[in-house]
Amino acid sequence: MESTSSSSFVILSAFIISFFLLASSPSKALTQEDNFLQCVASHSNQSMPQLYVPKSPSFLSVLQSSIYNLRFTSPATPKPLFIITPNHESQIRAVVVCSKKHGLKITVRSGGHDFEGLSYRANVPFVLIDLVNFRTIDVNIKDNSAWVQAGATLGEVYYRIAEKSPVHGFPAGACHTVGVGGHISGGGFGLMVRKYGMAADHVLDARIINAKGEILDRKTMGEDLFWAIRGGGVTSFGVLLAWKIRLVPVPPTVTVSTMAKTLEQGATELVHKWQSVASYGVPDKLSIALHVGVVDTVNNNNGTRIGSRRTIQATFTTLFLGPAAQLLQVMEKKFPELGMKQEDCKEMRWVESTVRTAGFPDGTLVDILLNRSSLPKTTFKAKSDFVTRSIPKAGLEGIWKRFLKEERPELVIGVWGGRVNRISNIRLHFLT
Ligand SMILES: Cc1cc2nc3c(=O)[nH]c(=O)nc-3n(C[C@H](O)[C@H](O)[C@H](O)COP(=O)(O)OP(=O)(O)OC[C@H]3O[C@@H](n4cnc5c(N)ncnc54)[C@H](O)[C@@H]3O)c2cc1C
Known part of the structure; x- marks a missing residue:
């Protein structure tokens, strides 16, 4: 009995090994690659798109870029x-048609x-279309x-x-990359x-390629899509x-203010009050976003460092679409507890405010907006949710307690209200 079962194990192992050898034999892999490439070449009206396979020397750097x-x-x-970095729409259409033909999933980045990371990873064989060259x-x-x-x-x-203009802008995110x-x-x-x-409220038209390889615009895709x-x-x-x-x-002039307060400077009370003023009761042209993190504060004794202490820090980033004097009037009336003063406010052009509110220091040139890797990359797990009721002080204190046990926790709360509340969530209507 013993010898029978061990020989069937050997036969099974041999079968599995030969199956894997077959599946990973270079000629088989080459054929799949060749077939796909031939298909893409025959469907591209323009030249062949730039294409990388895992053995390409720059495959990893392009993937990780x-x-x-x-x-x-x-x-x-x-x-x-495969990673494809197309330059022409016909090249994308070719990749869509050929991926479908060869049973490959597509991710688009x-x-x-x-x-x-859903734009560059999948649990089934897939092709990555990276639109890095598609940015006119x-x-x-x-x-x-x-x-x-x-x-x-x-x-x-x-x-x-x-x-092109100092008095035009676009309402989208703070992180410019x-x-x-x-x-x-x-x-x-x-x-x-x-x-x-939102940014999506200001889309007038769009061009997409569907699974059949058809290029559609607003008119041809229809209002539902x-x-x-x-x-x-x-x-x-x-x-x-x-x-x-x-x-x-x-x-032409907007005002930006960034004010950071630790627990010792009253962060809990300020965050609590901020919840009731930031979304309601202040003009639409004022937004105060909140970031909460953990920082080390240095303890000094007559200028000598005697230790450091981990504490919570709440940072209030304000954008006001108008001059500082007007902002100060509003803040004095609605949120005096924050203690905003003239020296906390900086007037600038709107485009400069996009650099400042992304966290760059004063004096950073707006050219940084063209640098796709100017923000540090990091390892994180993030989740988003809607806060529809104020978090009570005890709740905030519970969050802080948990934060102080974590290595690098962050809480970012954006403010809505204003125009958002006046746009139907059933059908988006264009703003006039
Ligand atoms: C550091 C950081 C800061 C952020 N700041 C803000 C902020 O201020 N405000 C805010 O609202 N959000 C913010 N976000 C969230 C961000 O808006 C979303 O993660 C957004 O989806 C990223 O778009 P992307 O094109 O860069 O990402 P990608 O990873 O390229 O794509 C995101 C998703 O969209 C799909 N996709 C991308 N392009 C296409 C395409 N051309 N055709 C079809 N599908 C496509 C991808 O497949 C993927 O599923 C931030 C995220 C990070 C990491």
């Missing part, structure tokens, strides 16, 4: 069979900021609009608008959300090529 969450740079993260921005000040290709970053959009492909389709917003709503891709994510419906966005008016 815009992975924002470093959790997904580990060797264990599944890698694509614009800015690579997906919290869970064509601003038309005469009709307050711009065509923006999907791979452009928010920073590039802000910069190109400001090149985020891509417009994922941001606008996923319901992204920034510090002008209370005045103008056009509605869905403005907040529901484009990935379920196709590859987004470009958005036509509406520009919004901004004053």
Whole structure:
């Protein structure tokens, strides 16, 4: 009995080994690669797109170039069979048609900021279309609009608008390295959300390629699909090529203020009060966003360091679409506890405010908006939710207690209210 079972084990092992040898034999892999490449070449009207396979010398650097969450740079993260960095729409269409024919999933990456890395990883064999070369921005000040290709970053959009006009802007996120492909389709917003709503509220038209390889615009895709891709994510419906966005008016001078308060400086009371003033009762042109983290404060005795202490720090970042004097009047009336003074306020152009509110120090040139890797990449797990009622002080204290036990916790609360509350969540209507 013993010898029979051990010989059947040997036969089974031999079968498994030969199966794996067959599956991984170079000629088989080459054939699959060749077939796919031939298919893409025959469907591309233009030249063949730039294509990388795992054995290409630059495969890993291209893959990692815009992975924002470093959790997904580990060797264990599944890698694509091919990375394509197209320059022409016909090349994307060819990849869509051929991936379908060869049973390969497609992931599409614009800015690579997906919290869970869904734009560049999958658990089945897949092809990555990286839109890094797809980032032309064509601003038309005469009709307050711009065509923006999907791979452009928010920073590039802000910069190109400001090149043409100091009194036009676009209401989108604070982090300028985020891509417009994922941001606008996923319901992204920034510090002008209370005045103008979300980025998706300002989409006038879009071009996408569907699973059949057809290129559709607003008219040919129909209003239902056009509605869905403005907040529901484009990935379920196709590859987004470009958005036509509406520009919004901004004053020549806006005011930015960043004020940080530790627990010892009354952070709990301030955060508690902030909850009741930031969304309601202040003008739409005022937004105060909140970031809470943990910092080390140094204890001094007559100038000599005698130790350090970990504490909670709440940072209030304010954008006011107007001059500092007006902002100070509003703050004195609505949120005097924060103690904002003239010296806490900086007047600047709107485009400069996008640099300042992203956390860069005074004097940073707006050219940084064109640098796709100017924000440090990090390892993180993030989750978002809606806070519909004020968190009581005891609740905040509970959060702080937990924070102090964690290595690098962060809480970011954006403010809504204002225009957001006046836009229907059933059907988005264009703002006039
Ligand atoms: C550091 C950081 C700061 C952020 N700041 C803000 C902020 O201020 N405000 C805010 O609202 N959000 C913010 N976000 C969230 C961000 O808006 C979303 O993660 C957004 O989806 C990222 O878009 P992306 O194009 O950079 O990401 P990607 O990883 O490229 O894509 C995100 C998702 O969209 C899909 N997708 C991307 N492009 C296309 C396309 N062309 N066609 C079809 N599908 C596509 C991807 O497949 C993926 O599922 C931030 C995220 C990070 C990491």
